[in-house]
Amino acid sequence: MRSLDTLTFEDRGSPAQRERRRRILEAATALAAKGGFEQMQMRAVAEHADVALGTLYRYFPSKIHLLVSVLAQQFEVAGENLARKAVPGDTAADRVMFVLGRTTQTLQREPNLTEALTRAFMFADASVAQEIDVVAAHVRRMLLLAMREPGTPVDVPEPTEEEVAITKVIGDVWLASLVQWVTGRASAHDVATSLDVAVRLLLREPRPLA
């Protein structure tokens, strides 16, 4: 079965097909925002998007694939917004915290949607690797952008191993915190605190060679 959903593949197909895909993602987003993971049901998505259930499954081979694709779409928008103007903050830690705080706030404004997307992301297995990579790349890029001096291109010069390692750790902490938040095991404040601690510990200055 052909997978249709990475960015490069998104533009494939006839206009009618792109339109169907758009309607499906829109319906999935709306339903997830309304009732979270459990209430975003495949039959309901198909109905709202006005496609047959079989067609929905041709476009997205599982509920998890669909939700992770929604997540990728959300991060794409967030990444674009972020790239529009320079990240404020004097130190890397400040800038990273700004980005994390802003994105986290956006996510928390739609708690049901975030719950659905986070759980899907966590439950995804190897078959969703392609979609997962899209999301991971967005996150990595956002964090690297923030760690660099404002105005510096994100990939020139190549990020150091240390920088990549730090973005990985921060991404992990962010994800784990979000999971705790969506499952009601941590408050929004707890999430902010965890991130603050992690960023302070990881990006404290001056950074001795590690």
Place this chain on the structure above:
Amino acid sequence: MRSLDTLTFEDRGSPAQRERRRRILEAATALAAKGGFEQMQMRAVAEHADVALGTLYRYFPSKIHLLVSVLAQQFEVAGENLARKAVPGDTAADRVMFVLGRTTQTLQREPNLTEALTRAFMFADASVAQEIDVVAAHVRRMLLLAMREPGTPVDVPEPTEEEVAITKVIGDVWLASLVQWVTGRASAHDVATSLDVAVRLLLREPRPLA
């Protein structure tokens, strides 16, 4: 050794009930070890444990509850083994890495079981908070034990905020790495590397390394 509250809960009921509970956990563990999350099916657990399906659900209100309870049990055993002798290593980082490496290795020796337990843990919602807390407490305790000088009791003196924050971050990274491993998005080596990086960054000695 009854160090944690679960045991008080676990010991409730008649001998026949405790025996049923034991058989259920045993069957769940065996089935998960054999076929992972998907193949640990509730009907099969009930059959292997020789209880009716309804009874299984009276003891564990969902598959997730059951698997997280198995996880708590596993960590209890691991914690006991760990407490038996002092953690080797000259620095906190060394000792934490030792504990993480050893536990991770144990988990990776039963990949299907670990997959099942990790996914259940990640998928758990607020209704599983009690079981989740047991697991989290075990992890926190293990890491604090390793960070302290060998022989120091883990709770005397009270862990500092910084110590607790660090254990939280390390726990998050550990969990995120495990998720990536069980979903085939990272190799065992990748997990070790992630943990090593995180621990080095978080627990680097105050003075630049000698």
Place this chain on the structure above:
DNA sequence: CCCGAGACTGAAACGTGTTCTCATTATGCA
């Protein structure tokens, strides 16, 4: 314009987690 290959639809069907029903058995108490 027509044809054939896919794509789409509508509906049924399947698998597994979960719930429900009701008869039977175990338990604790007067």
Place this chain on the structure above:
DNA sequence: TGCATAATGAGAACACGTTTCAGTCTCGGG
């Protein structure tokens, strides 16, 4: 002991993700 209550067993039933299938529609090549 005998009874009220709760726990258990056996199995049907239900919900939702997923698959399948027969028929219909669409579209690009001849």
